[in-house]
Amino acid sequence: MFTYRHPTKVVFGRGALEKLGEEAAALGKKALVVTGRNFAKKHGYLDRIGGLLRKAGVEPVFFPEVEPNPSLETVDRGAEVARREGVDLYVAFGGGSAMDAAKAIDVVATLGGRAADWVYPKVVEEKVKPIIALPTTHGTGSEVTKYSVLTDTGRGVKTVVVGDGILPDVALLDPEPLKHxxxxxxxxxxxxxxxxxxxxxxxxxxxxxxxxxxxxxxxxxxxxxxxxxxxxxxxxxxxxxxxxxxxxxxxxxxxxxxxxxxxxxxxxxxxxxxxxxxxxxxxxxxxxxxxxxxxxxxxxxxxxxxxxxxxxxxxxxxxxxxxxxxxxxxxxxxxxxxxxxxxxxxxxxxxxxxxxxxxxxxxxxxxxxxxxxx
Ligand SMILES: [Fe+2]
Structure with a gap:
């Protein structure tokens, strides 16, 4: 016996990025845009994402501060911004690090506590605020997974926030950013x-x-x-x-x-x-x-x-x-x-x-x- 359920809406192919505005507007009014520190800015994607969101009536708040192998501290800092700004939606643009950080930031900002309180063996069943994931690498698959892999720098160990509650609502897979x-x-x-x-x-x-x-x-x-x-x-x-x-x-x-x-x-x-x-x-x-x-x-x-x-x-x-x-x-x-x-x-x-x-x-x-x- 096995069961299968997957709630993420997937849009795959050239032009998927352009769907961001309409997908975001259907899910919220103010989005935390979570990205790494360099790639999105260097290649003009922060402006482009900001433009697509604003045009659709969604206000962007940027958190372009995710490092490779993101730490629990980065998640806590992101959650502070999300709470302060009162966002009701998350847009993750980047590789596994940005998408994984966005999922955990959402958990902490929505459900309370700190990142360390939500790591496995805890399982996040409760649905958090909507997440739109836009992968810019071809590896992690995080856009369709229930995993957020983080680094506990204090203990020197990789840890994970996991649960169906953090599955992205929408995955926009556009190959265009991969050219960089x-x-x-x-x-x-x-x-x-x-x-x-x-x-x-x-x-x-x-x-x-x-x-x-x-x-x-x-x-x-x-x-x-x-x-x-x-x-x-x-x-x-x-x-x-x-x-x-x-x-x-x-x-x-x-x-x-x-x-x-x-x-x-x-x-x-x-x-x-x-x-x-x-x-x-x-x-x-x-x-x-x-x-x-x-x-x-x-x-x-x-x-x-x-x-x-x-x-x-x-x-x-x-x-x-x-x-x-x-x-x-x-x-x-x-x-x-x-x-x-x-x-x-x-x-x-x-x-x-x-x-x-x-x-x-x-x-x-x-x-x-x-x-x-x-
Ligand atoms: Fe992996």
């Missing part, structure tokens, strides 16, 4: 989408429907990420669709080994999230194949991977190399001495690791990190 995405970010975010697809597919919580999303997302990433990194807007458009599909998959099935063991790599060394996941994921492939051999065959078949002796592991490594991602933990500054604390830190990410298709022992986790060291 630097190659490295295109590679890192695209690999995040791939990790969502593969991890959701091999998750304990996977359903036939989430598998449908995950398989197609993985196929599209292998077919389109290399040309997306080289700058093709057509390929980036396919990637935007793939990252959305992968978002649907994790919204049902969650992530597991790549994310659970990858988060600390970002916390400790600042490695972009998608690169961090792919430092781990090839070394989880053996566990996935052991736990679900038939599903592994189906995935390889779908990807058109035949005759590669290393199977999925090798295919992932080839893709990493093609798009210029770091290949090993050593490449990003880890050594043998770091393995003990990495294994210890993995205990903080049980939420993810519990979705792995088999229960992982400490030795399994150590084995993955040792093999990822290279």
């Amino acid at each position: 995405l630097p190659a490295e970010q295109a590679a890192a975010t695209g690999l995040d989408a791939l990790s969502h697809a593969v991890e959701a597919y091999f998750s304990r919580k996977a359903t036939p429907l989430s598998d449908l999303f995950a398989l197609e997302a993985a196929r599209l990433v292998f077919a389109n990420l290399p040309c997306a990194v080289r700058g093709s807007l057509e390929c980036r458009t396919e990637m935007l669709y793939a990252s959305m599909l992968a978002g649907y998959a994790i919204n049902v099935a969650g992530t597991n080994i790549g994310h659970g063991l990858g988060y600390e790599i970002t916390v400790r060394k600042g490695v972009p999230h998608g690169f961090a996941n792919l430092l781990i994921l090839p070394h989880a492939a053996g566990i996935y194949a052991f736990a679900a051999p038939d599903k592994m065959d189906e995935l390889l078949d779908r990807l058109g991977i035949y005759g590669l002796p290393g199977g999925l592991k090798e295919a992932l490594e080839v893709l990493k190399k093609t798009v210029g991602a770091p290949m090993t933990l050593r490449d990003v500054g880890f050594t043998e001495k770091d393995i003990d604390y990495l294994v210890e830190k993995a205990a903080l990410y049980k939420r993810n690791l519990a979705n792995a298709p088999i229960e992982l022992s400490e030795d399994d986790i150590r084995g993955i990190y040792e093999s990822a060291l290279g």
